[in-house]
Amino acid sequence: MSTKMVAYTRSGKTSPSSNFRILQYLPYIKTKISARKLSSDYLYQHHGKASTIFQKMYWYSLYYLQIQFRLTFYLLMDIINPPRCIIIQRALSPKFVFPWNKALMIFVIKRTKTIIWDFDDDISCSKEITSFENKLLESNADTIVVTGSILKKRLPKNIQSRVKILPTTDGQMVRNDSITLINQRKNSYNKAIELLWLATATSLPFLEKIIDELEKAGEIILAKYQKKLTLHVVCNKPLNYIGKNFFIDNVEWSEQSAHQMMIQSHIGLMPLLDTDFCRAKGGFKLLQYKAAALPSVASAIGINTMYVNDGIDGFLIGKNYPNSWSSAIVHLADNWTRYSIMSENARDNWDNNYSFNNNLEQWKLMLQ
Template sequence: MTPYPAGEAPSQRFRFEQYFPALRERGIAYTERSFLDLATWRILYKPGHQAAKIWGIVKGFGRRVKHMLEVPGYDYVFIHREITPIGPPVFEWIVAKLLGKKIIYDFDDAIWMALTSKHNQMAAIVKWHSKVASICGWSYKVSCGNDFLCDYARQFNPSVVLNPTTIDTVHLHNRTNPQTSEKVVLGWTGTHSNMVYLASLLPVLRRLEEKYDFTFRVISNQDPQLELKSFDYVPWQKATEIADLVQFNAGVMPLEEKVSPLSLGKCGFKALQYMSLGIPAVASPVGVNTKIVTDNVNGFLCETEEDWYQALARLIEDAELRRRLGANAQRTVQERYSVLSNTENFIRLFSAAGVSLPLIAASAAPTSATAHR
């Protein structure tokens, strides 16, 4: 059970949806269920539409009540992040304590952290961040995207599995940037909520603009409207995301703990996306980035403004360096962070792997579109 539409949110697509074929191959049946419907998802982060958003949340709770009636027919309930986006963990308690089902609890962010300000105190209260600890304790197994998240979960449950966010290098991220373009494209991709990290790169990019002719491209669901001569915005679209990403000659992933302590909970997904396409990743040495990126081998780790400038300048100037780092980056993903390399680890979340067991994985796809597979 997850908060986002099936096939829409990266956290669902790259943490478990891409393993559905493997579940079917093992004879494990599952049904998707959702909190948000697609109509609500499409307006959720747009300004306005307040009445429609509230109604969408109300409908989500109604669907969850219906889903509880289905739970007795399943052996496992796979929960991604939370069953409901607001309120205490009532439904999780029902699943674990009243219905006695095995919960597999999955998360890929430090979702227990409440970052409050005078502007969002009420939001922090209704989110009920403390429920993460309770759900961990009630779960059969907890699946986390990095060591920082695993360490948190182990305070409440000894059965914690490191399950990295992975890339489908066979069916999706299966192209390679040949690094032959005349004008270099430096790029960043992500949702609007992570654009705050781009601020630290603006002085570096302005310095680079004084010497080099390059493009700094952002692929996102919102235009950050950066004040840069090199800036180019491409709206994120699922149908073209790989074709758009492979245009990057180098990808950046700046993070700062002082900007947000949530940085330690990030699972390096941006870097993995770049690297899977043969694109060197330039990242801050924060959290899991230090395990994914090896400096001057498959990318660069940059701590200071000067580090960023020197790394990006080298990549702009040297196509052969981009090819070498990109080839190593692609190999890193294939060997350690691909669906193929992690399938057995994911399947082991279900103790009876290989046996035909019903599994319920509720996602935020429209309930009318769910089906037994």
């Protein structure tokens, strides 16, 4: 029997989902798992940055065509040298499938002993996965890994027994001690408050919805505490806005830049809209903030209400909660003792419930 294992991911480390759902664990698993990266980092980045109609036509065409041709090549490799286990991150063939790839997918997936299908968003709701592939994986995946109970409940009842919940977490912060992180932030806390928004460009509209609240917070913090407010936007596209009462620092996302901004910042933000898609999101950014000992301010939507303990390690914003975005930020900016306690609580919550090592052990069990 073959001992070979392969993992199909959208791209390499430039894809946060590929990296933090799958790739970051591979070096720590004894059995070698070959990464099948369906797009190059170069095309993944450029298609994500495309903004004009012409740019989107050009880069999207190259991106999706590369995925199709790489998929053909990889599937043929898996026919010639069959793996024992295939891990599929999100979808093999997003948006559409070449006819011959349909045939290859059916052959390889039905023949492979173990199929693990992992996804961290409602990719059916967003139309990222085709109905053909969705049905194929629902029928043939031995284990389906999702980020939370809301996403699990959206899957058919007859496959619930095969569904496992595994939050997305960030292994970068394991080496950073929470006490050191908090003490480092104390040096800048009395002069400035640094907010962090860490996401991909598709989430920029959520951030834009709270701009007026950030303006209000910046005005209050400067007037009452003589502190400047900065928003670090770590994303594959910039936030095109010039703040009146706060400064915007656009930082292009990379694993390294995200890590640095998490160390440097004081408060993490995660605004969402109340839509079907957002209610099923995995809340990864909140767990990144927790890993970095950052109190967070988040919309009281979906899994956010499970990850943020209001008034304990951050604040939730919604109709059943007392704070607005601006008041929550001001509460975290006006008192170092309160801030440092909430920071410690955030990291403790991550260590106890959502740590990298917890997830790594779960992957080892699934791959036995």
